[in-house]
Amino acid sequence: MDDFATYILEEKNLSQKMLITYYLSKKTGIFFDKSIVLKTIITKLFLEYMEINVDKNLVLTAMLLCNCKKIDNAQKIGKLETYAKEGAEYLESLGFNKRFCKICEEVNRYSGSSPREQEGDILEIVDQFTGLILNRVERDAFTPEEALVVLQERNLKYTDNRYMQEFIQFVNDMEQINIKEVIDVPVIKKLVHLHNKEANVKTFIAVFANKYDTKINETIDKNISKKANKMLDKVQTNKSKPIKTKVEKMKDLATTAKNSQRALFSEDTAEKVLTHKSNYKVKK
Numbered sequence: 083m084d085d086f087a088t089y090i091l092e093e094k095n096l097s098q099k100m101l102i103t104y105y106l107s108k109k110t111g112i113f114f115d116k117s118i119v120l121k122t123i124i125t126k127l128f129l130e131y132m133e134i135n136v137d138k139n140l141v142l143t144a145m146l147l148c149n150c151k152k153i154d155n156a157q158k159i160g161k162l163e164t165y166a167k168e169g170a171e172y173l174e175s176l177g178f179n180k181r182f183c184k185i186c187e188e189v190n191r192y193s194g195s196s197p198r199e200q201e202g203d204i205l206e207i208v209d210q211f212t213g214l215i216l217n218r219v220e221r222d223a224f225t226p227e228e229a230l231v232v233l234q235e236r237n238l239k240y241t242d243n244r245y246m247q248e249f250i251q252f253v254n255d256m257e258q259i260n261i262k263e264v265i266d267v268p269v270i271k272k273l274v275h276l277h278n279k280e281a282n283v284k285t286f287i288a289v290f291a292n293k294y295d296t297k298i299n300e301t302i303d304k305n306i307s308k309k310a311n312k313m314l315d316k317v318q319t320n321k322s323k324p325i326k327t328k329v330e331k332m333k334d335l336a337t338t339a340k341n342s343q344r345a346l347f348s349e350d351t352a353e354k355v356l357t358h359k360s361n362y363k364v365k366k
Contacts, residue, residue, distance in 0.1 A: 128248075
């Protein structure tokens with residue numbers, strides 16, 4: 083093995099890649115917890131479902147490592163603006179090239195990296211979204227719908243993240259796809275449940291790899307097949323109903339936000355969404 087970077091990049095099995103990062107954290111003390119596993123799983127689903135044209139192995143490796151220097155309560159101890167840059171410098175010492183390190187640094191905007199790599203935008207939007215749908219000491223978790231509103235109207239409002247519209251479509255679609263168990267649960271909600279239920283990183287990785295990785299992929303594939311057949315039937319019978327536009331969907335999300343009692347939502351923000359005009363068109 084030449085260096086750690088070569089070792090982990092050459093490992094294509096995602097669960098093994100996660101375990102490699104886990105053992106690195108145990109040895110070196112880098113930040114790696116269940117939230118990183120969840121972020122990586124959501125990244126994998128986003129890349130595959132939306133057919134994003136990037137090096138998936140590189141992006142998934144970057145998601146596992148981009149928060150390596152993050153620490154709990156970063157805002158309180160002045161690390162929020164520096165952990166990504168410190169992480170990039172650390173990763174370079176492990177043998178990763180400058181572009182990989184730049185991508186990892188772009189998980190947040192504080193470094194001022196410009197021009198941004200497209201992979202950096204993927205890390206940013208998944209990192210932000212996943213943080214919102216998990217419980218924190220200062221607040222309860224947001225629903226996926228609420229999280230989308232926060233991303234668009236607050237966290238990433240002025241960032242011009244190039245994957246915002248694709249990610250909105252991805253989350254909305256995942257909310258319509260249920261994992262069938264005792265109680266049918268949407269994909270992202272199920273993943274959050276697994277995150278909260280499993281006691282530690284290793285068991286979370288094991289449960290996902292041994293049961294839910296294949297199960298979720300099969301469920302999504304079946305849903306796509308059903309949608310394709312329904313669309314074909316509609317075309318053949320010429321009885322298709324109007325497809326709900328993204329503007330209408332965002333208005334629904336804004337209504338959810340406006341009715342929420344959470345402190346981070348305001349009626350002003352919800353009103354902005356309700357009156358917002360978008361050029362984005364739903365894929366047909």
